Amino acid sequence: MKVLVTGGAGFVGSFLCEDLRRAGHEVRIFDNYEPQVHAGSQSNIGALLKPDGTPLKGVEIVYGDVRSPTQLDSALKGVDAVVHLAAQVGVGQSMYEIHRYVDHNTVGTAVLLELLASRRHAVKKLVVASSMSIYGEGGARCADCGIITPSLRSGAQMKRGEWEVTCPACGKTATPVATNEEKPVLPTSIYAITKRDQEEMCLVVGRAYDIPTVALRFFNIYGPRQSLGNPYTGVAAIFSSRLLNNNAPVIFEDGDQTRDFVHVSDIVQALSLALVKDEANGQVFNVGAGIPISIKEVATTLSRKMRRDIAPQIENKFREGDIRHCYADIGKIRRYLGYKPKVAFEDGVSDLIAWVEEQKAEDRFEQAAAELAKRGLAR
Ligand SMILES: NC(=O)c1ccc[n+]([C@@H]2O[C@H](COP(=O)([O-])OP(=O)(O)OC[C@H]3O[C@@H](n4cnc5c(N)ncnc54)[C@H](O)[C@@H]3O)[C@@H](O)[C@H]2O)c1
């Protein structure tokens, strides 16, 4: 089949396109080469080009913006499936560049869906990248009250440095549990709201127009090619670019907050399964490794593996909207699609580090942190 991949020149998109091609599909990459992501970094799609720089057979590269109906309409010609990955990706930045995030993510998706709803096309599958960020705080259990849906920690609690989530009914400290797709969503940033928009809009329009649609809620992705120039993306990329520049990784709160780190190759596995399997249609799925890892552990694993004897700098500060714990229950995608994460964090980071060491990463962390502080979004 012929697959249009919006955001196909990005981190996830470039690996997906390589994989699709290996599986015998044709790919059309549609990307506007967002400068924040691509400036100064090597092209992600080198493996899809011939030595003279032209695309390999079965690969097309279209420069375009999902907000442009004209550009997107012509990119949709002759494709059998769409994987919609194009997005502005930065939680902190979304809290002040609100218009920009809503424009690229929500409006961009609206443009795509309106074309699918109103023009002749042959699209028989739509897969959209959603995000764990839509959950807000992950699932938790109170020893007395059972499974609870925690709300965002209050500013007063954070100022006291009481980082753990508490039970909304009795106030006891709660224990994190795996988050499943049934957990009510509670986006705590503009980015997260736009990801929820993308997910819900695609599912609703897909259903109305009989276009089988799948939303994948990616957890924290890491791996080679994650933009090092973008200070707002994944923590593993940020920490490794800090270490590469002999700077300490900066940790908010106390470092014991946890996330679910999933290697980009497992994300590609999930995307490929969602594309071809009918069982996926109309569903949302978590895509993670299913294992919580603390942020402190990420920093120490990276510095050990990069042989940089630099301890993380634990700030005991906090960022507006940050959650404490969230890791995926991956039972649903395992049952429906046979997804099984293959890369353990310890091995996966070696892969990231080998790549980071070949890059000249400009460390823009301080600048990004200053932007948040100036606006009172990190205290
Ligand atoms: N990386 C993660 O940890 C993570 C987690 C959850 C969800 N996601 C989602 O996965 C998708 C891919 O993320 P990624 O990590 O590969 O990010 P990325 O920034 O590397 O890739 C996104 C690509 O989209 C392109 N793009 C941005 N705006 C565009 C527009 N208006 N028109 C056309 N192209 C545009 C960018 O140039 C970039 O190449 C995104 O939708 C993101 O929200 C990522």
Ligand SMILES: [Zn+2]
């Ligand atoms: Zn309780």
